[in-house]
Amino acid sequence: MTQLALVIDLNVCVGCHACVTSCKEWNTSGSAGPLCDERPYDENPTGTFFNRVQTYEIGTFPNSETLHFPKSCLHCEDPPCVPVCPTGASYKRKEDGIVLVDYDKCIGCKYCSWACPYGVREFDEERKVMTKCTLCVDRIYDMSMPEADRKPSCVKACPTSARLFGDIHDPESAVSQAIREDGGYALMPEWGTHPSNHYLPRRKTKVKIHEDELERADNPLKLDQQLPKPDKDQSTMDDVSAW
C-alpha cells in the first residue's frame, strides 16, 4: 500500500517561508476554491494557510541554536480527525494515504480540528468549511505536467531541498532511505497517530577527507601518478595540492 508523505530536513531548512507562499499560491488558485484572506491590507490581516514555518530557540544564549520548523498536515496513518467527522467529509484515501476534506460535505462543525493534536486543520472563514493540506493532490497526479513537476508545490519551492516527497511504505524510496539513515522521526509519537510526514533532525555535517582519497594508497599497477607539487610561486588548479 502506498503512503505518500513529506520528509522535512530540519538540518537544511533555512526558514525562508518559500514553501508557505508557494503552498498558498497553488492552493488558492486551484479548482477546489480559494483560501480566503480577511483584511489582507488592513489592520489584523488573517487568512487560511495549509503550511507554516515556525522558529524555535534551543538552549540558552549564547549556547543556543535556531531551529526553523515547517508544519503542515502530517497525513497520519491512523488519523484521529477522520473517525470523529459526523458527515464523512474527512477521509483518508486508500490508494495513497492522503487525508482530505470533501468541501461539499463538510458542515463546518470544527470537531475534526479539536481531534487533531497538531493543529494543522484550518477553518476557512469565508467558505465556512474545514480546509487542510492536500499534498497537492491536484498537482501530483496531473499528467499534463512534466513528471519532475508532479510534486507538492512546497517541495518544488524549497530552495535548499529540505523537503522530500515520496512513498514511505516503499523501502527503496528516497524518503524511506532518508528516514532510515538520517534518523527520521514523527511528531508527538505519544498519541499513536503514526504521522506519515517525518522530520530529519539537526545534525553535525562534517566532511573529512582522508589522504588516501586524494592519493590512492594501494596503487597496484603503479599507474597512478603522485599529485603534482608545483613550486611555491606557481599557482595551483586546486587548493588540495597547494603548499
Add this chain to the structure above:
Amino acid sequence: MKPAFSVIFLTTLIGAGQGLFLALFTHQLYALFGLLPMQSDAFYGYGSVIVLLLLAGGLVASFFHLGRPERAWRAASQWRTSWLSREVIALPAFMGVAFLFGTSHLFGIRPEIVTLPGGFVVDLSLLLGATGTLLAFSLFVCTAMIYACLRFLREWHSPLTVINYILMGGASGFVLAAFYATYAAPTEADFFAGWAIIITLLAFVGRLASLWRNARLKPTSTIQTAIGVKHPRISQRSMGLMGGSFNTRDFFHGKSEAFLRTIKPGFLLLAFVLPLALLAIGLSSPVVLGFAFILQYLGLLAERWFFFAQANHPQNLYYQTIG
C-alpha cells in the same frame, strides 16, 4: 479551548430537558406501583411540552455552531465511528419519543399492552416513557462522549465527563420538575425536590472529583515531543504568522488566569451550593424553587464555559509567541 456559546446552550438546554423527562417518567413509575398518587394526564402531558421546548431550544442553538447548517442532515451518516453523529441521531429520536409520550397522555391514547402480576397495568405511555428513558440516557452518553473520546484533551478524557453530564442534566431537570409540580401537582413537589437534592449533591461530588483530577494532570505532550527536539530549554521565537489564524482563535479561551480562578468557585456556588440551600429551605414554594432552577441553570452555563475553557489543547504548544 474556546467555549462556543452555541454548544454551551445546546448541552445545558437538552440536559435540563432530558432530566425533566426522566423526572416525569420516574414519577409515573412510582405511581404505577402505588408508591405515589397517579397524577392527571395533563401533568405528564404538559411536562412533556416543556421537555420538547427545552430540546428544541438546544437543537436551534446547535445550528449556530455550524458553518454550513443547510448540510446538517449529512451529520447522521457516520454513526459507526463518530459520537457527534450518534448525538445527531439520538437527539431527534428522543424528541420524537418525548412527543409521543406527551401525546399519549394529552390525548388519552393509552391502550393497555400487558398486565403485570399483581394487577399493574402497563399501557402505551409507560412503554413510550421507558423507551424515552433509554434514549435520554443514550443522548447523555453521546453528548458527553463527544468530549470524553478525544484522548489528547485530557481534561475531558475521563469517565467523569459522562457521569457529570448525566448528573448535572438530571439535577437541573429534577429542580425544574419540582418547580413545575408546585403549579401542576403541588402535592408532588416534595418528591421531585427530594430527588433534586440527592442528584444535585451527587453532581456536586462528581464535578469536584473532576476538578480534583484535572488539577493534578501532567501534560503528556511537551514542546520537546511537539517538535521532536530533546533539549530541556526550548522556546518559540515565532509561530510563523503575525495576524492570528484559526489556530490562535479557536483553541484558547482568551480570558485571564484570574477570570478562570473567579469563575470556578462562582459556578460551584451557583450550580450546586445555592440550589441545594434553596431546595432545602424552600420545599414546595414556587418562588424559591423557580429561583433555584434559574440560579442553577446560570451556574451550569458557567460550568460548561469552564469545562471548555479548562481543556488545554496540545496544538497550543505550537502557538506561543507571535515573534
